[in-house]
Structures are given as structure tokens and as C-alpha cells.
Amino acid sequence: MRQEFIITIYSENHIGLLNRITINFTRRKMNIESLTVSESAIKGISKFTIVVREEEDRVKKVVGQLEKVVEVLKAFYHTNDEMVFQEIALYKVQTDTLYDSDQVERLVRKAGARILEITREYTVIEKTGHKEETQELFEALNQFGVLQFIRSGRVAITRDPIERLSEFLMERDNLLNQID
Amino acid sequence: MAIKRITGSKAVILSLLEEGVDTIFGYPGGAIMPIYDALYDYDKQVSHILTRHEQGAVHAAEGYAKVTGKAGVCFATSGPGATNLITGIADAMIDSIPLVCITGQVASPLLGTDAFQESDVVGISMPITKWNYQITNADEIPDAIAKAFYIAQSGRPGPVLLDIAKDAQFQEIDFSYKKCKKIRSYIPEHQVDPFKVKAAAWLIDQAKKPLLLFGQGVIIAQAEAELKAFVEKTGIPAAWTLLGLSAMPTDHPLNVGMLGMHGNYGPNIKTNEADLIIAVGMRFDDRVTGKVSEYAKNAKIIHLEVDPAEIDKIIKTDVAVLGNAKKSLAMLIDNVKENNHDAWIQEFRDCDQIEREKVIDKDIRPDKVGLTMGEAVRITSEKTKHNAVLVTDVGQQQMIASRYFKFTQSKSNVTSGGLGTMGYAIPAAMGAQLGAKDRTVCCFVGDGGFQMTLQELGTIVQNKLPVKIILLNNNFLGMVRQWQQLFFEKRYSFTELQNPDFIMIGKGFGMEGHQVTKREELEDGIQRMLDHDGPYLLEVVVEKEDNVFPMVPSGASVSDIILEA
Known part of the structure; x- marks a missing residue:
């Protein structure tokens, strides 16, 4: 059964690594729904968060291949239920729409969104949440006309009580020490 | 190790020597010329084999790696030189062969400008290398080469590629070399539980x-x-x-x-x-x-x-x-x-008996008029006392040779398995010969595969490599024809070849050889080939429409194996 999985990859911060990671998806004709990369809690180690809609067996195999990439330290996969995750969306609307009625203001309050910048011409609204929530706000705001809209890739954190990052780094240190 | 100030190019050669490299297969060109210039001073320490095509160099490096267990090394220039390596790199990736491929690249200020002979070889080779890296600064050369050998040869081996910008080859650095022993993000093998x-x-x-x-x-x-x-x-x-x-x-x-x-x-x-x-x-x-x-x-x-x-x-x-x-x-x-x-x-012995009666005897001791691939393989194996290195191309001759050639020692089989690369055998055989100088190397190749890389006959002759090439000629792309016969109603779509005079081609390159068409000439022909001091091309004209059996038809279960059509 196809469902959403969140793949987390810890890697060295090297040029070309993004390509080396994504070709593993391309080769299996697996679509990436969203992808976020940035530095992790450990300096020099990047963290990829990749969302796919796939069968678990295929996800498991691609994660196995990702771990083979020399610069990848560790790759995991989780279901949505196993993680707390967020996306961020920005909406640009004409400032006039806020003057014309209080409906936009009410939408912003109801959605728990916030206003980032107001100029004479436009206002930028920010909302974090799941895709359905940011989409819902987009559709609501769009009744008044949204000039520009952008949504980020997903960031996610496990529900595990233990931080896996330190656990696997310890495990790796042990393995590396055995090589000597 | 003492530090000395040298060019990046010289650092490449010294690093390779530190890794114990004794043979390099390659082809020079603009973007790798500084490295070739540095190589010129080291002809006593390392032998460079100038192939006739970069594909020849990479398959030769594979053949060398297969018989030695060490990484094969090849050089190519940027652009077309580098892209000509791709088939061999893909072959090495799927067959887990350790290779270190070094390509020249345009000077770093020209990267991304569509410069002459620029191609994104790091991008192109990414899905088919275990690791690859572009060097734009000569300082990176020793560590990158150390890492390349470590990655290529450890754990599950595979090909790596280093792409070195021309300006980095000219740059001077303080050189010292340290072998790579571990990489933080890479566990080559797990401890057995x-x-x-x-x-x-x-x-x-x-x-x-x-x-x-x-x-x-x-x-x-x-x-x-x-x-x-x-x-x-x-x-x-x-x-x-x-x-x-x-x-x-x-x-x-x-x-x-x-x-x-x-x-x-x-x-x-x-x-x-x-x-x-x-x-x-x-x-x-x-x-x-x-x-x-x-x-x-x-x-x-x-x-x-x-x-x-x-x-x-x-x-x-x-x-x-x-x-x-x-x-x-x-x-x-x-x-x-x-x-x-x-x-x-x-139960296995009983199966062997059935197979012998239905297939093997007819293959290796036929009583029909036409020659079979199987008898040529059997006789070659017997006459080399089952001690030779077998190199095969891809197709019917590969399967027949793999079935009937016998082995008494390890690292004696050189073939393209996963990728099924036609044209592999001749260059791989010359690499195998260089890796196993004292052994007899018997290279079986079909008339199709022979014509994909026959230019390497020139390399074999120039380097006096005593490779024994047995060309099993059925004037067909035999395996495809077999499938057409069995699964496509004998519609022989573009599988018949009009072939040249192979022996004359061999002679043109300065390679001795002769053709065998009759059974009574076969034993002597093989003996003559083996006795000849130097490379030899023996063309054996076999039955046009022989098939390889047993066969598990595509998509069938292994228990549905068929012994005859």
C-alpha cells in the first residue's frame, strides 16, 4: 500500500551529494514530494528530510541504497505518525483586502497565522502547519486574491524519547574503531 | 614521509606509486597532458599501456583487477575521453570491480562554460561509481587518491572516479602521502554477529x-x-x-x-x-x-x-x-x-547424467559435421590443463565457455556478468594478461563482440602480450538469434553479420592466426595457438544456428529449465 513516508538522511556536507541522493529515487521512478536540507545539530553534518508516497518495501530498499552512499552517515524512514512535522507557507495579498473588510484578518487569526510585513501595496502572511492546513488557508485567502504563495519542504522530528543522531554516531564510532 | 614541493601532476603519479600501482591503462589528451608529462619520468616504476580507445583502457583495468584483486587504474582526458570510460565503469559497478579512474578536466575557471572537451563527468558517472570527486586544487590530490583506493578496494569493491582540473595539475604543492584507513561516514564491512x-x-x-x-x-x-x-x-x-x-x-x-x-x-x-x-x-x-x-x-x-x-x-x-x-x-x-x-x-549426480546425455555430450563431443563452441572450449581447457585464465565476452560463447571450461585455481574467470558488455573480452584479456603475466590467458569471443573492440589487437601486439584469442564465429549475433528462434518465431531481425576476413585483420595488426573449419583441424589448431610464442588469433568457424542449453526461459521458474528446444 502506498502511503507517505519521511526519509531522514544524515550526511557529510559535500558538493554533489544532493545529486547522488536524488538519483536513487530517479532510478526507481520514485517521486519526491518534498525535500529539505540543512545543517543538523552537529556541525558539518547535513540533514535531509525527504517525503515520498510509496510502498514500504520500496522505501526500505531505497533507504538501504542511500546508506551505501559513501558520504551518508545514516538514513532512516518513518511514517507520518511516528514524527512531528511542519511546513511553512508564505502568502502575499493586497493590503487593500485587509482594509476592505475584516475577513482576511479573521482568517489569519483563525488559522493561527501571523503577519510578517505590511506595505502600502501588499501584506505577507506566514503560516506553519501541515500541508492540508497551509492549503486550506491558501484557498480561503485566495477568495480575496493571493498575489504570491510559497510552501516549504517538510521538517520533521521523531517522537522517540531518545535522539537517534547521537545513538547512531556512537554506534558508528564503535564500528570505525573496530576497523583499526 | 618527507615533504617536497612538486606539481599536482607529479603528486598524482607519486600517490599512485604509494598505492603500489604497477600498471596504468590509458589514453592521453589535452586536459590530462600535464599528468602524462609527469608520467614520462616514471616509466621504470610504472608501466603505462596505451590502448586504442578509452573503453579498451577501462575494460583492461577491469581484467587486471579481476585476476589480481587489486584496483585497476586508468587514465583518460576530459570530454570524449571520459565519456568513453562510462561503459566500463558501469560494468565495474554492477560486477563490484575495484577501479580508480582518473580523468583530466578543463581548467577550473572554465568549468561550466561549455569549454572545449568539457563534459560533466562527475555528474555523468555519479550513478555508476561507488564514489567520485572533482579536484580543482592540487592540495586535494594526495588525500583524494588515498580515499579513492580505500573506497574502491574495501567492503564491496567498486569503481571510483577522480576528475582533475588542468590548472590543479600544474599547481605546486607540498607533497606528503598518507594512506586512507577510515572515513567517518563509511563502514566498509560489519563485524560478523x-x-x-x-x-x-x-x-x-x-x-x-x-x-x-x-x-x-x-x-x-x-x-x-x-x-x-x-x-x-x-x-x-x-x-x-x-x-x-x-x-x-x-x-x-x-x-x-x-x-x-x-x-x-x-x-x-x-x-x-x-x-x-x-x-x-x-x-x-x-x-x-x-x-x-x-x-x-x-x-x-x-x-x-x-x-x-x-x-x-x-x-x-x-x-x-x-x-x-x-x-x-x-x-x-x-x-x-x-x-x-x-x-x-x-540426486545432483542423476541430474548431471541426464544433462550429459541430452546436452553436454552433444556440445563437447559432437558427432555432427559442423564444429561446436563446446568442443573448442573443452579442448582449450584440456590442453591448458585447466590452469588458464578464462576471459569471455557476452553471449553464446560466454555461456558455453562458462559451462565447459574447467578451473583449478581462483581468480581465473574474467567476464562481464551484470552489465553483459559485448566487446569486453579482448581488452579485458590484455588487462588480465598484465595482471597474471605467467599464466595462459584464453579469450573466447564471438564475431559480434570481436568487432566492437578489435582495435585493441594493436595494443596487444605493441605490448607483446601473449593473449590467446579464440574467435567462435557463427556469423550471427548468436544469443539474440537463439532468442529470436525460440521466442520470436525465427524472425531473425538484424542478427546476421557479413564478416570481414578476421585472420587478415589480425595479420594487419601484426598478430599471428589461422582459421579452423573442420573437426580434424581443431585439436592441432588449438595446440598451434598455445604453442605460439606471443599473441594468437584462432578463428573457429562453428555451426551457424547452434543453441545454448539448458535454458531457463525468461520469466520462468528455475525448475522449468529446458534441456532442448
């Missing part, structure tokens, strides 16, 4: 009809002695994959032959009767498994494997023993009970 070994041993001791399948992992891990000791202690029959050939002597009583589409009858059919499969250093390729959903349904599966991604990739395992096959087999030997499976082995 004793608990898994115990679980595997328990299954092995219980099994009534166990079958061991071994692949190239045994050769890579140098686990031949452990494999032999394990099967001898347990009495378990063992079958090899195409790349596992030569990891055990052919005539060992527990060697029950080859798996796969054109493998032996016994190991294929018995796979589905076995109650335990012990897979060692093999990856359940589709040519081995046939229809996966019907594969080894009665068996528990034990998989000894160095690459975690291979576990459960195709066949679900009951016990996976991760790690180096030499270590895991040694631990298994200590944990299993002595045993024998004589009645079960007899």
Missing part, C-alpha cells in the same frame, strides 16, 4: 537438503579455503554463479556446477527442492533466480553478505549474516556439525 552465525549453524545442522550458492564475494574476500572447508565439513553441495566461477576447483566432488539461465540442470532444478539455501557472496541476480515468486519456496534462506543493501533485496532471508565472507565462513565452520548428504548429492 556471532548470534547470527549460531542461528545459521542451527539451520544448517537441521537441514536435510541444503544447497550452498556462492558468488564473487568468496573471491573478493579471499574465502576460497574457508568455503572448501565448510562444504567438506558439512557435506553440502555447492553451486557457483557466473562470477563465482573458479572460487572452487571445477572437479571438487561437492561442486555441483553453475546456477542460472544457462547453468547446469541439477543446481537449477534442485534449488526448488532444497530445504535450505546458504547464499555466500552472491546477490540473487534475476539470471540466477528466474521467476522470483517461485524461487526456492521450500527453503529457509541464509545469506552471508558484505553489503547490507543486498539483504532481502530480492529474496527474503531467514538468517542474514552480515560481514566479510572469509570471517563469517570461518565462524560457521566452528559452529556446524560434521555431516554428509550423500543421498541428496546423488
Whole structure:
């Protein structure tokens, strides 16, 4: 059964690594729904968060291949239920729409969104949440006309009580020490 | 090590010498000229083989790596030089062959400007290298080369590529070299888990009809002695994959032959009767498994494997023993009970008898008029006392040679397995000859594959490499024709070749040779080839429409193997 999985990859911060990671998806004709990369809690180690809609067996195999990439330290996969995750969306609307009625203001309050910048011409609204929530706000705001809209890739954190990052780094240190 | 100030190019050569490189296969060009200039001063320490095409260089490096177990090294220039390596790199990737490929690249300020002979070789080679890296600063050269050799040769081996910008080749650096021993993000092999070994041993001791399948992992891990000791202690029959050939002597009583589409009858059919499969250093390729959903349904599966991604990739395992096959087999030997499976082995012997009557005798001792590939292979193997290195191309001759050539020592089989690269044999044979200078190298090639890389005859002659080339000529792309006959109603769509005079071509390159068309000339012909001091081309004109059997038809189960059409 196809469902959403969140793949987390810890890697060295090297040029070309993004390509080396994504070709593993391309080769299996697996679509990436969203992808976020940035530095992790450990300096020099990047963290990829990749969302796919796939069968678990295929996800498991691609994660196995990702771990083979020399610069990848560790790759995991989780279901949505196993993680707390967020996306961020920005909406640009004409400032006039806020003057014309209080409906936009009410939408912003109801959605728990916030206003980032107001100029004479436009206002930028920010909302974090799941895709359905940011989409819902987009559709609501769009009744008044949204000039520009952008949504980020997903960031996610496990529900595990233990931080896996330190656990696997310890495990790796042990393995590396055995090589000597 | 003392630090000296040298150019990046010289650093490349010194780094290779530090890694013990004695042979480089390559082809110069604009963007790698500084490295070739540095190489000019080191002709005593390292021999460079100038091939006639970069594809020849990379396949030669593969052949060298296969017989030595060390990384093969090749050089090419940027752009077309680098792209000509791609087929060989892909071949090495799928067959786990250690290669270090060094390509020149345009000077770093020109990167991304569509400069003359610029191609994004790092991008192009990314899916088919274990690791690759572009060097734009000479300071990076020693460490990158150290890392390249470490990655290529450790764990599950594979090809790596270093792309060196021309300006970095000219730059001066303070050179010192340190071999790479570990990389933070890379675990080449896992420690063998004793608990898994115990679980595997328990299954092995219980099994009534166990079958061991071994692949190239045994050769890579140098686990031949452990494999032999394990099967001898347990009495378990063992079958090899195409790349596992030569990891055990052919005539060992527990060697029950080859798996796969054109493998032996016994190991294929018995796979589905076995109650335990012990897979060692093999990856359940589709040519081995046939229809996966019907594969080894009665068996528990034990998989000894160095690459975690291979576990459960195709066949679900009951016990996976991760790690180096030499270590895991040694631990298994200590944990299993002595045993024998004589009645079960007899079933394989019975299968052999059927196969011999229906297929083998007709192949290797035919009584019909036309020559067969099988008899040429049998005689060559016998006359070299089963001691030669076998190099094969891809197609019918590959399958026939793999079936009938016999082995007495490991690292004696050089073939393109996973990628199935036609044109592989001739360049791979010259690499194998350089890697095994004292051994006889017998290269079987078809008329199709011969014409893909025949320019390397020139390299063989120039370097006086005594390679024995046996061209099995049926004037067809034989394997495709066989499939057309069996599965496409004999519609021979573009498989018949109008061939040149091969012997004259050989002579043009300065290679001795002759053609054999009759059975009574064959033995003497092969003897003449083997006795000749130097390279030799023996063309054996075989039956046009012979087929390779047995055969597991594409998509069928291994138990549906057919012995005749």
C-alpha cells in the first residue's frame, strides 16, 4: 500500500551529494514530494528530510541504497505518525483586502497565522502547519486574491524519547574503531 | 614521509606509486597532458599501456583487477575521453570491480562554460561509481587518491572516479602521502554477529537438503579455503554463479556446477527442492533466480553478505549474516556439525547424467559435421590443463565457455556478468594478461563482440602480450538469434553479420592466426595457438544456428529449465 513516508538522511556536507541522493529515487521512478536540507545539530553534518508516497518495501530498499552512499552517515524512514512535522507557507495579498473588510484578518487569526510585513501595496502572511492546513488557508485567502504563495519542504522530528543522531554516531564510532 | 614541493601532476603519479600501482591503462589528451608529462619520468616504476580507445583502457583495468584483486587504474582526458570510460565503469559497478579512474578536466575557471572537451563527468558517472570527486586544487590530490583506493578496494569493491582540473595539475604543492584507513561516514564491512552465525549453524545442522550458492564475494574476500572447508565439513553441495566461477576447483566432488539461465540442470532444478539455501557472496541476480515468486519456496534462506543493501533485496532471508565472507565462513565452520548428504548429492549426480546425455555430450563431443563452441572450449581447457585464465565476452560463447571450461585455481574467470558488455573480452584479456603475466590467458569471443573492440589487437601486439584469442564465429549475433528462434518465431531481425576476413585483420595488426573449419583441424589448431610464442588469433568457424542449453526461459521458474528446444 502506498502511503507517505519521511526519509531522514544524515550526511557529510559535500558538493554533489544532493545529486547522488536524488538519483536513487530517479532510478526507481520514485517521486519526491518534498525535500529539505540543512545543517543538523552537529556541525558539518547535513540533514535531509525527504517525503515520498510509496510502498514500504520500496522505501526500505531505497533507504538501504542511500546508506551505501559513501558520504551518508545514516538514513532512516518513518511514517507520518511516528514524527512531528511542519511546513511553512508564505502568502502575499493586497493590503487593500485587509482594509476592505475584516475577513482576511479573521482568517489569519483563525488559522493561527501571523503577519510578517505590511506595505502600502501588499501584506505577507506566514503560516506553519501541515500541508492540508497551509492549503486550506491558501484557498480561503485566495477568495480575496493571493498575489504570491510559497510552501516549504517538510521538517520533521521523531517522537522517540531518545535522539537517534547521537545513538547512531556512537554506534558508528564503535564500528570505525573496530576497523583499526 | 618527507615533504617536497612538486606539481599536482607529479603528486598524482607519486600517490599512485604509494598505492603500489604497477600498471596504468590509458589514453592521453589535452586536459590530462600535464599528468602524462609527469608520467614520462616514471616509466621504470610504472608501466603505462596505451590502448586504442578509452573503453579498451577501462575494460583492461577491469581484467587486471579481476585476476589480481587489486584496483585497476586508468587514465583518460576530459570530454570524449571520459565519456568513453562510462561503459566500463558501469560494468565495474554492477560486477563490484575495484577501479580508480582518473580523468583530466578543463581548467577550473572554465568549468561550466561549455569549454572545449568539457563534459560533466562527475555528474555523468555519479550513478555508476561507488564514489567520485572533482579536484580543482592540487592540495586535494594526495588525500583524494588515498580515499579513492580505500573506497574502491574495501567492503564491496567498486569503481571510483577522480576528475582533475588542468590548472590543479600544474599547481605546486607540498607533497606528503598518507594512506586512507577510515572515513567517518563509511563502514566498509560489519563485524560478523556471532548470534547470527549460531542461528545459521542451527539451520544448517537441521537441514536435510541444503544447497550452498556462492558468488564473487568468496573471491573478493579471499574465502576460497574457508568455503572448501565448510562444504567438506558439512557435506553440502555447492553451486557457483557466473562470477563465482573458479572460487572452487571445477572437479571438487561437492561442486555441483553453475546456477542460472544457462547453468547446469541439477543446481537449477534442485534449488526448488532444497530445504535450505546458504547464499555466500552472491546477490540473487534475476539470471540466477528466474521467476522470483517461485524461487526456492521450500527453503529457509541464509545469506552471508558484505553489503547490507543486498539483504532481502530480492529474496527474503531467514538468517542474514552480515560481514566479510572469509570471517563469517570461518565462524560457521566452528559452529556446524560434521555431516554428509550423500543421498541428496546423488540426486545432483542423476541430474548431471541426464544433462550429459541430452546436452553436454552433444556440445563437447559432437558427432555432427559442423564444429561446436563446446568442443573448442573443452579442448582449450584440456590442453591448458585447466590452469588458464578464462576471459569471455557476452553471449553464446560466454555461456558455453562458462559451462565447459574447467578451473583449478581462483581468480581465473574474467567476464562481464551484470552489465553483459559485448566487446569486453579482448581488452579485458590484455588487462588480465598484465595482471597474471605467467599464466595462459584464453579469450573466447564471438564475431559480434570481436568487432566492437578489435582495435585493441594493436595494443596487444605493441605490448607483446601473449593473449590467446579464440574467435567462435557463427556469423550471427548468436544469443539474440537463439532468442529470436525460440521466442520470436525465427524472425531473425538484424542478427546476421557479413564478416570481414578476421585472420587478415589480425595479420594487419601484426598478430599471428589461422582459421579452423573442420573437426580434424581443431585439436592441432588449438595446440598451434598455445604453442605460439606471443599473441594468437584462432578463428573457429562453428555451426551457424547452434543453441545454448539448458535454458531457463525468461520469466520462468528455475525448475522449468529446458534441456532442448
